[in-house]
Amino acid sequence: MSKQQISPERSGGCCSPISVMALNESAAAEGAAVFKALSDPIRLRLMSIIASAGDEVCVCDITPHFAVSGPTISHHLRVLREAGLVDCERRGTWVYYWPLPDRMQWISALLAVPEPTH
Amino acid sequence: MSKQQISPERSGGCCSPISVMALNESAAAEGAAVFKALSDPIRLRLMSIIASAGDEVCVCDITPHFAVSGPTISHHLRVLREAGLVDCERRGTWVYYWPLPDRMQWISALLAVPEPTH
DNA sequence: TCACTAAGTTGATGTTCATCTAATCAGCGA
DNA sequence: TCGCTGATTAGATGAACATCAACTTAGTGA
Numbered sequence: 001m002s003k004q005q006i007s008p009e010r011s012g013g014c015c016s017p018i019s020v021m022a023l024n025e026s027a028a029a030e031g032a033a034v035f036k037a038l039s040d041p042i043r044l045r046l047m048s049i050i051a052s053a054g055d056e057v058c059v060c061d062i063t064p065h066f067a068v069s070g071p072t073i074s075h076h077l078r079v080l081r082e083a084g085l086v087d088c089e090r091r092g093t094w095v096y097y098w099p100l101p102d103r104m105q106w107i108s109a110l111l112a113v114p115e116p117t118h
Numbered sequence: 119m120s121k122q123q124i125s126p127e128r129s130g131g132c133c134s135p136i137s138v139m140a141l142n143e144s145a146a147a148e149g150a151a152v153f154k155a156l157s158d159p160i161r162l163r164l165m166s167i168i169a170s171a172g173d174e175v176c177v178c179d180i181t182p183h184f185a186v187s188g189p190t191i192s193h194h195l196r197v198l199r200e201a202g203l204v205d206c207e208r209r210g211t212w213v214y215y216w217p218l219p220d221r222m223q224w225i226s227a228l229l230a231v232p233e234p235t236h
Numbered sequence: 237t238c239a240c241t242a243a244g245t246t247g248a249t250g251t252t253c254a255t256c257t258a259a260t261c262a263g264c265g266a
Numbered sequence: 267t268c269g270c271t272g273a274t275t276a277g278a279t280g281a282a283c284a285t286c287a288a289c290t291t292a293g294t295g296a
Contacts, residue, residue, distance in 0.1 A: 072286075093241070181272095189273085262271100
């Protein structure tokens with residue numbers, strides 16, 4: 001507790017202070033949860049397939065694109081659903097998934113370098 | 119192998135086929151790695167602090183904002199660095215981090231619903 | 237009701253990850 | 267050189283996760 005105890009920011013030797021944190025803790029937790037849903041290559045491809053289809057997609061058309069088992073695909077789709085990135089509906093034998101663009105736009109806005117809040 | 123073996127897409131009862139996958143496997147792996155770097159609340163706040171500073175940020179100004187130990191912050195900063203999201207430089211006693219906007223823009227573009235490729 | 241198919245759930249397993257303490261590296265000043 | 271501080275690295279540990287086989291649920295058609 002003697003010499004270099006003072007932050008260089010205060011002593012003028014370091015950098016400009018961080019004026020305001022752009023993300024509070026709860027927003028960070030929510031955002032991180034969405035990023036975690038996209039942090040798996042299979043889920044990212046799933047999301048890509050569903051989002052680029054422009055319409056709803058049948059699970060039976062998704063599964064053949066992947067080398068993993070059906071239950072694994074089902075698990076990943078559930079993760080995407082619980083993250084609010086997609087929704088689904090059963091119609092007859094088949095289940096259809098479609099993207100929820102609101103969530104994707106929100107997370108995309110998080111990535112846009114936020115304007116400094118000062 | 120009798121009745122419903124044929125994909126509904128082919129039999130006309132399901133949905134429009136996925137013409138082209140928007141993300142190939144290697145791009146998905148690379149993108150997922152970046153999203154994984156952002157999938158932790160602490161790393162997302164770190165990224166937010168560094169990106170919103172508009173300039174480089176001293177580690178000594180970052181650490182006090184978090185309730186975890188110094189080595190843990192260091193670990194998370196390394197993950198962000200290895201994901202290509204930030205870079206750093208030691209100057210004297212202190213280490214400074216700054217954002218690499220290219221990577222953030224690339225990942226943000228991934229999230230923009232890709233125009234249908236057909 | 238019965239046989240069949242699509243999709244999801246359960247339970248188990250091996251791996252990855254976040255975190256800590258302790259030790260090390262790097263720079264400054266006396 | 268020695269002592270001090272900032273930051274990273276190394277190793278260990280407990281929790282979370284991806285995956286599969288087996289089973290269950292939901293729906294179709296005969």
